[in-house]
Amino acid sequence: MPPAKKRARKYDPLRTRGAVLTQLGAVREAVEGLDPGQLALPTRREGMTMRELAERVAAAVVAVRQAAERPAQFQQTLPLAEWPLRKAAAFTPVPLDLAAAEADLRALLGDHAGSPLVDTGAGVLPLNEYLVTLAVELVLAADDLSGAVPGLKVPLDRHALAAATRLLADALALKAPGGSTEVRVPPYAVVQCVEGLKHTRGTPPNVVETGPLTWVRLATGRLTWEDAVARAEVSASGERADLSGLLPLRG
Structure with missing residues (x-):
């Protein structure tokens, strides 16, 4: 099916x-x-x-x-x-x-x-x-x-920040469909994306977590992935947790 x-x-x-x-x-x-x-x-x-x-x-x-x-x-x-x-x-x-x-x-x-x-x-x-x-x-x-x-x-x-966060998170999931990576933007959004083995229970093997405003900046090119990681504004664990090739979504 x-x-x-x-x-x-x-x-x-x-x-x-x-x-x-x-x-x-x-x-x-x-x-x-x-x-x-x-x-x-x-x-x-x-x-x-x-x-x-x-x-x-x-x-x-x-x-x-x-x-x-x-x-x-x-x-x-x-x-x-x-x-x-x-x-x-x-x-x-x-x-x-x-x-x-x-x-x-x-x-x-x-x-x-x-x-x-x-x-x-x-x-x-x-x-x-x-x-x-x-x-x-x-x-x-x-x-x-x-x-x-x-x-x-x-x-x-x-x-307004919640709406912006959720829309841009959903856009990422649409751009890179899949279930190998979980992107968490508490308290507003959680999406799964990127092709690969999908997890069904427990802690996902690939996790990205950041704050709402940082996510909005990343998704729109105000902040680069490399700078966000260097400043500890985003945490990324797992071999499929690097989103630099998918961002920004919109300028």
Whole structure:
């Protein structure tokens, strides 16, 4: 018999919406507190200043409205875990006005209590699943902002970080299917991946464990596997526990 198809992870719609709005509000407040000199500082994203990063956040939020305005009914939907593995759709440049973008997103979500299919530019997703991808963008933005300005610490919403962690972990399992390696990102995600002998009980022969924010950085290229291991930010045991050839999943 063929192996049973793994059930796709579900995300609570209300919790996801609340997390996205909370994380967006934290990013907006941080950006509003920056002076012109700070906005000109470089970020972890190569060639991108703080201002350009903030403009990208505004564009990512506005993209939700744009997607909702081009509904994609009766089209095959993209498995959510595949989204991080696809080439990112280019965001349409917008003015740096995160307050207006946040207000528009709140209004949009108020108008769409359900989850219509929308064309994201990288595939068709239900609106509520598209918001999970926005959570990834916002968590990355908060972390990138915190790393660029001395003393700045943008709060990370727990549910936004959980959504980002789980989506990127599921993407790894999709990219490298198998059961020989267990990747643990407590307290949010555990996935099995990499071809090889699958363990069924007891301690797996190959185990990778790291924290949520470290995992998000690894999966998106903010941190290299070698640096994470050297700093003891990730533990890896077993001959199939080296994930350097699989990361990053998305830039």
